[in-house]
Amino acid sequence: MKEGRIIKGIGGFYYVDYNHDIYECKARGILRKNKKTPMVGDQVRFSILDPEKKLGILEDILERKNELIRPPVANVDQAVVVFAITQPEPNLSLLDRFLVLAESQQLDIVICFNKIDLLQKDDYLWMVDIYKNAGYPVLLTSKENNDGINKLKEILAGRVTVFAGPSGVGKSTLLNRIQSNIKLQTGEISVKSERGKHTTRHVELIPLNQRGWVVDTPGFSSLKVDFMEEIDLAYYFPEILQSKGECKFNSCLHENEPSCLVKKRVEEKEIAAERYESYKKLLEEIRLNRRY
Known part of the structure; x- marks a missing residue:
């Protein structure tokens, strides 16, 4: 065999x-x-x-060393999560959901903000800062940014990478630029909904010249978090995990408990309010799922 x-x-x-x-x-x-x-x-x-x-x-x-559900793929080394800074407007709550899934599979993660040529730098740096401060590598790419494309090639070299994000953010376009013989269909953005049309029909490993593989995947619109317990969620937010064991109660969920270091760090802007809100929404979703 x-x-x-x-x-x-x-x-x-x-x-x-x-x-x-x-x-x-x-x-x-x-x-x-x-x-x-x-x-x-x-x-x-x-x-x-x-x-x-x-x-x-x-x-x-x-x-298998790991197994993802959406996208359905096994033995992945890392995830490159691609979001556009505009067209379509970024849904950071959806980004946080995918990060939780990737963290739960112990993947290395790179966040790629694409289409940076469509906005002034001051209009999108706040998003970059949120995720850099959370501990994630952030890559900036566009049609004009060759430095970003070259850096992306380095990140993909020799590894199996899930290349994922919502439809219309430019995933296929980026892959086509990384390697000229990858002829993936690129989609247009619907003017009415600002959502991308689905262009990738199935999950496929694409070989790269630098000996790596990328998984070009269909866009997704939701990720369930019903695979975890409430107490586990903090493990998948790196900036919250930093405070593990320092709250008054070991079972602290960082909501309404007294002497919570995480809430204090949010108040002092050490943890981004947007990330903390995502954490609380996911926590409530897990709690609701447990009732059924």
Whole structure:
């Protein structure tokens, strides 16, 4: 048997990269019986049925180091979360939701604010500062910013990266600029809704010249946080986690408890009010989900 990586799955067929050759494979029934569903990004063992037609059959799925739900992909090293600073207007609450998901999977995270050529610097730096102060690397890109594109190439080199964000923020355009032979369809922004049209139809690993892979994914509109407990949420906000153990109560949820260091740091503007509001909204959502 050979070992390879699933780069795409469509209609029950899985396309496996093996030494830069792509084999079209079906999964053995034993995998379904054992409730093992192949995912893009999986390292797999497969048998070659026809070397000329590049046909094979999946025999086994190797142990995953992590697994994302939206987008559905396994064995990811890092997430580059792309948001436009305008057109469409950035939904920071949605950004925070994705960061929570990426943090829960212990991914390295880079935030990419795109289309910086459409606003004056003073009109978007407040967003950059929020996330830099929270501890995240922030990259600024645009059609005119070659320095940002070169830095993005360095970040992607040699790693498996989820390249994600809402539709219309310019993900496919950025990937097309990173590597000229990536010919992804780019979408337009609806003038009426300022939302991007969906241009990516399935999850696919795209090989890069610098030996890495990127996952170009469909845009998403919501991320549920019902996979965690209330007490766990603070672990996924790095600036809140810094205060762990320093509040009066070990079980402090940083809401209405007395002597809460997190609330004090918000008042003193060490933690951005926008991030704290996102934290409280997600906390309430988790609480509501627990009631059903």
